[in-house]
Amino acid sequence: MNAGGDYGGDEPREKCGVVGVSLEDREAARPLYYALYALQHRGQESAGIVTHDGFQQHSHVERGLVGDAFEEGDLASLSGGTGIGHVRYPTAGSLDKSCAQPFSVSFKSGSLGLSHNGNLVNADEVREELAAAGHAFTSDGDTEVIAHDLARNLLEEDLVRAVKHTMNRIHGSYSLAITHDDTVLGVRDPLGNRPLCLGKIDGGYVLASESAAIDTLDGELIRDVRPGELVVLDPDGTGYDTYQLVERESTAHCFFEHVYFARPDSVIDENLVYEVRRSLGRKLWEESGVESDVVMPVPDSGRAFASGYADAAGETTADGEPRAADDGGVEFAEGLMKNRYVGRTFIMPTQDERERAVRLKLNPIRSTVEGKSVTIIDDSIVRGTTSTQLVELVREAGAEEVHLRIGAPPILAPCYFGIDMATREELIAADASTEEIREEVGADSLSYLSIDAVADAVGESRADLCLGCVTGEYPFDVEGEATDRDVDAPVSDPAPADD
Numbered sequence: 001m002n003a004g005g006d007y008g009g010d011e012p013r014e015k016c017g018v019v020g021v022s023l024e025d026r027e028a029a030r031p032l033y034y035a036l037y038a039l040q041h042r043g044q045e046s047a048g049i050v051t052h053d054g055f056q057q058h059s060h061v062e063r064g065l066v067g068d069a070f071e072e073g074d075l076a077s078l079s080g081g082t083g084i085g086h087v088r089y090p091t092a093g094s095l096d097k098s099c100a101q102p103f104s105v106s107f108k109s110g111s112l113g114l115s116h117n118g119n120l121v122n123a124d125e126v127r128e129e130l131a132a133a134g135h136a137f138t139s140d141g142d143t144e145v146i147a148h149d150l151a152r153n154l155l156e157e158d159l160v161r162a163v164k165h166t167m168n169r170i171h172g173s174y175s176l177a178i179t180h181d182d183t184v185l186g187v188r189d190p191l192g193n194r195p196l197c198l199g200k201i202d203g204g205y206v207l208a209s210e211s212a213a214i215d216t217l218d219g220e221l222i223r224d225v226r227p228g229e230l231v232v233l234d235p236d237g238t239g240y241d242t243y244q245l246v247e248r249e250s251t252a253h254c255f256f257e258h259v260y261f262a263r264p265d266s267v268i269d270e271n272l273v274y275e276v277r278r279s280l281g282r283k284l285w286e287e288s289g290v291e292s293d294v295v296m297p298v299p300d301s302g303r304a305f306a307s308g309y310a311d312a313a314g315e316t317t318a319d320g321e322p323r324a325a326d327d328g329g330v331e332f333a334e335g336l337m338k339n340r341y342v343g344r345t346f347i348m349p350t351q352d353e354r355e356r357a358v359r360l361k362l363n364p365i366r367s368t369v370e371g372k373s374v375t376i377i378d379d380s381i382v383r384g385t386t387s388t389q390l391v392e393l394v395r396e397a398g399a400e401e402v403h404l405r406i407g408a409p410p411i412l413a414p415c416y417f418g419i420d421m422a423t424r425e426e427l428i429a430a431d432a433s434t435e436e437i438r439e440e441v442g443a444d445s446l447s448y449l450s451i452d453a454v455a456d457a458v459g460e461s462r463a464d465l466c467l468g469c470v471t472g473e474y475p476f477d478v479e480g481e482a483t484d485r486d487v488d489a490p491v492s493d494p495a496p497a498d499d
Contacts, residue, residue: 051083192227204237281308288447370398
């Protein structure tokens with residue numbers, strides 16, 4: 001099964017997307033709404049906006065896509081020049097409206113709204129601690145845990161100290177967009193596992209999971225929020241302050257953002273995602289290129305990989321020798337057409353119908369593949385079922401050979417930090433070799449990209465990436481799992497501590 005193909009309900013689910021804006025002289029609701037559209041790929045189960053007008057907080061959160069969750073009247077009711085938004089696919093907490101975000105809470109020191117991308121690994125421990133102190137919870141999500149902990153700290157500390165205290169208590173992956181009354185905050189976990197960036201827009205500033213949301217608002221990317229940093233937007237939209245609250249020697253950026261989750265036109269950690277994917281494709285050719293007639297992507301996320309692969313194939317042979325001037329290399333072609341009107345809600349009650357989902361969503365272009373040797377480029381293989389069906393589709397369309405090249409290393413372990421990927425038992429690479437997987441999916445050859453090639457394409461050392469799903473070693477302290485570094489996990493401290 002592949003991730004990028006989005007077929008048959010087997011792919012890793014996008015995590016969540018967050019956004020926050022502070023504007024000088026206009027309402028925040030509509031810019032937030034547009035930004036959520038730009039982040040729709042990160043979550044399709046619910047969407048919400050919280051605003052503040054200087055006197056009170058306003059909230060609208062609904063299940064469904066952004067376009068279904070909001071009507072014109074909903075936006076009109078969300079008054080105020082500051083606010084946050086969220087699109088969600090559930091990763092921690094049940095799939096119901098009580099876990100949809102932004103999460104809102106009112107308490108003695110004001111009102112809070114919280115949008116969270118990521119996943120805490122000590123949420124149960126902190127929830128039990130807060131419940132023992134009298135906090136009542138309305139959901140089983142970890143976002144409410146963060147909100148209650150921050151609200152508790154704000155009763156005794158100023159805003160910056162309260163955020164720092166919460167950051168020192170929670171453990172795991174998070175990028176947060178927060179409203180405290182009419183002040184908007186952005187927080188990124190100390191290892192920078194989830195992306196968050198800061199931008200300037202007309203009459204104000206914006207925080208967002210991806211720079212594509214800033215582009216949608218005709219804004220300019222300023223920079224990434226640094227790991228462990230707090231950014232506080234001025235309520236009048238005229239500026240911002242930053243505080244480096246926690247520092248670590250290394251980061252744990254999620255490499256899968258570059259491979260699959262982020263939009264290709266986004267810049268994450270100073271890298272344009274599209275160019276990273278093209279670089280990954282070039283490295284695929286360098287490591288495991290095969291001289292076939294045509295290379296074609298699995299739409300849509302395989303496209304940039306296949307483009308880079310074909311470019312590299314035009315320069316050198318599969319043996320690494322310079323390509324002769326009269327040898328065009330491997331032709332890039334679109335060989336699979338995607339039906340964009342079959343969505344995630346397609347009903348597949350039986351295994352036979354689930355398998356048919358691939359044929360509903362993809363149709364091979366016979367003239368591209370008939371009588372040819374074909375290389376299919378995809379971003380990842382998870383369970384293996386969709387890759388099997390893709391190979392069958394292309395063979396039935398007349399391909400003489402079908403080679404499979406994957407722009408990521410084998411996924412052999414689950415993600416605990418915000419990706420609903422699969423259990424270890426469901427991952428085909430967890431207990432099967434590459435040759436066994438090749439035989440299972442029916443390809444003539446199969447190769448994955450190496451971890452070192454991924455690190456090189458992203459421009460970071462392996463020590464600064466989260467590679468848990470491809471190594472089984474994690475940057476956070478997950479019960480029962482190995483770590484890839486010395487982990488500085490928090491200890492219980494129910495009372496705010498003096499700095």
